[in-house]
Amino acid sequence: MITSRNPATGEVLQNIPSTELNEVPEIFKKARHAQMLWASQPLRRRAQVLLQIRETLIDRAEDVVDQLVKENGKPRQEALMNEIIPIADMLGYFAKRGPKILRDHRIPLTLMKHRMSYLNYWPLGVVAVISPWNYPFMLPFGEILMALIAGNAVVFKPSEVTPLVGLKIQEICNEAGLPPGVLQTVIGDGALGVEIIKNRPAKIFFTGSVATGKKVMAAASEHLIPVNLELGGKDAMIVLPDADLDFATSAALWGGFSNAGQVCASTERILVHERIAEPFLREFKNKAETLRMAPSIEGKNDLGPVTFEKQKQVYDRHLSEAKSKNATFVTGGEFTSDRRFLKPTIVTGSEIETLAVYNEETFGPVVAVTTFKTIAEAVQKANESPYGLLASVITRNIRMGEEVAKQLAVGTVTINEVVYTAGLGETPWGGVKDSGIGRSHSDVGLYEFVNTRHIHRPRSQLSVFKSFWWFPYTDLQYKTFRLFLELYRRNWLDKLKALPHFLTTFIQFIKGDPRI
Ligand code: NAD
Numbered sequence: 141m142i143t144s145r146n147p148a149t150g151e152v153l154q155n156i157p158s159t160e161l162n163e164v165p166e167i168f169k170k171a172r173h174a175q176m177l178w179a180s181q182p183l184r185r186r187a188q189v190l191l192q193i194r195e196t197l198i199d200r201a202e203d204v205v206d207q208l209v210k211e212n213g214k215p216r217q218e219a220l221m222n223e224i225i226p227i228a229d230m231l232g233y234f235a236k237r238g239p240k241i242l243r244d245h246r247i248p249l250t251l252m253k254h255r256m257s258y259l260n261y262w263p264l265g266v267v268a269v270i271s272p273w274n275y276p277f278m279l280p281f282g283e284i285l286m287a288l289i290a291g292n293a294v295v296f297k298p299s300e301v302t303p304l305v306g307l308k309i310q311e312i313c314n315e316a317g318l319p320p321g322v323l324q325t326v327i328g329d330g331a332l333g334v335e336i337i338k339n340r341p342a343k344i345f346f347t348g349s350v351a352t353g354k355k356v357m358a359a360a361s362e363h364l365i366p367v368n369l370e371l372g373g374k375d376a377m378i379v380l381p382d383a384d385l386d387f388a389t390s391a392a393l394w395g396g397f398s399n400a401g402q403v404c405a406s407t408e409r410i411l412v413h414e415r416i417a418e419p420f421l422r423e424f425k426n427k428a429e430t431l432r433m434a435p436s437i438e439g440k441n442d443l444g445p446v447t448f449e450k451q452k453q454v455y456d457r458h459l460s461e462a463k464s465k466n467a468t469f470v471t472g473g474e475f476t477s478d479r480r481f482l483k484p485t486i487v488t489g490s491e492i493e494t495l496a497v498y499n500e501e502t503f504g505p506v507v508a509v510t511t512f513k514t515i516a517e518a519v520q521k522a523n524e525s526p527y528g529l530l531a532s533v534i535t536r537n538i539r540m541g542e543e544v545a546k547q548l549a550v551g552t553v554t555i556n557e558v559v560y561t562a563g564l565g566e567t568p569w570g571g572v573k574d575s576g577i578g579r580s581h582s583d584v585g586l587y588e589f590v591n592t593r594h595i596h597r598p599r600s601q602l603s604v605f606k607s608f609w610w611f612p613y614t615d616l617q618y619k620t621f622r623l624f625l626e627l628y629r630r631n632w633l634d635k636l637k638a639l640p641h642f643l644t645t646f647i648q649f650i651k652g653d654p655r656i
Pocket of ligand 1: 270271272273274275279297298299300328329330331332333334347348349350351352353355356369370371372373403404405501503529562571575576
């Protein structure tokens, strides 16, 4: 049994029967059968189903918002804006673009003009989507809809912290007419995740922590199952000296504290130019102290509770170390008396860069601030992290922002924006280093859901003849290839030097010399 709770109150929302481990093989069997039928539908038909899912989602939006607010704790506005709208947008985007992205792609051949090549995409089969609790609707649904348009079936395991939100995805897809078995949601914890992998999905789309990501990859390697890993982050915001302070502090505020900081792409580190550090911190603190913390169910709040009880241990460790090392708490640093909410926290000080709160993922409403003197120093500090998911640059000079962006070792850089591009269907999402492997969304992300088949054929019926390099090997063949090789030379005269030698052999061949 999995118990779903309201993180703002601790109240039990529902006890949900978990999927038995021995049920998993049957689930995969059903999925494999459903996948064959689903993949045999034309792409346009699958696109129609996606559009129908969008209609149902819009009809059921308030229901989904309620569930997100109750089970995850996020403010109603964030539930709508960051979880539902991106999916409505992606369903439409992939319904329209999917068939274009997945149609055959011609490859121009330089040498073999008598033949042609193209890429043909085909579904992977049954894929696994394993998800976290922080964006329990948008993250898995984005992957599920890409899997579906590409013709795959999905076995989906939502986080054990937010199973009811996961089941909403299933309900919406069923109601929209997705054929049975194409999407199956299973309920359970890590042990169920392990079981899913044992059943050899064609690919694993995992979003979660680095520690679990490594376990998933190790287990997947047993069966050579490919993995897509969307893992953690310690994202840096670089505030250049020309930045508008009101703009920069508002960006930092939303970057650091939306979803109560429980975002892989949260602004967890701010690198601000030393000349403006003082006024920046003053204004950032003032704004942070205006944020309204309250249970989202009552509405009118900016920050909800901490969703996952165990995450509080990370906050405790990071904050107590910072306190013991005399870091400066600009604001926050403590829980509310019921320990359900952590106050928006800004921490700085001369030793900040040595502390866990600056180096490790906190995954909460905690922002560590340091300074820099030169752009080179800012880039070096931003890149000195095991993570590489997202970074942002705040400046009035967009050219300069781009120059900095191109030096940052991350999957995404936002200039004068923060966090949000994981919700865009058109642009790729994913990280480098410990932040993961592979990309989601966009053309690049959709190709993660298909096998690529290269088809190489004669250009026309007229060009069907035996290839020159087939058996038996002859002297003429060798001389011809030698000439070929010479033709790669840069200089035209040099290219032609091999010609007489070739011609001699060719004439012998024409004369029917038996040695040729
Ligand atoms: P987690 O790694 O604890 O769990 C993620 C999922 O993996 C859950 O469904 C869990 O049940 C399952 N799981 C646990 N052990 C497993 C195993 N051995 N095999 C297979 N599955 C297993 O992560 P979490 O606490 O749910 O989420 C927080 C983390 O997710 C943070 O580190 C955050 O940065 C990351 N995250 C990354 C992105 C991204 O796009 N890069 C997005 C959201 C969250």
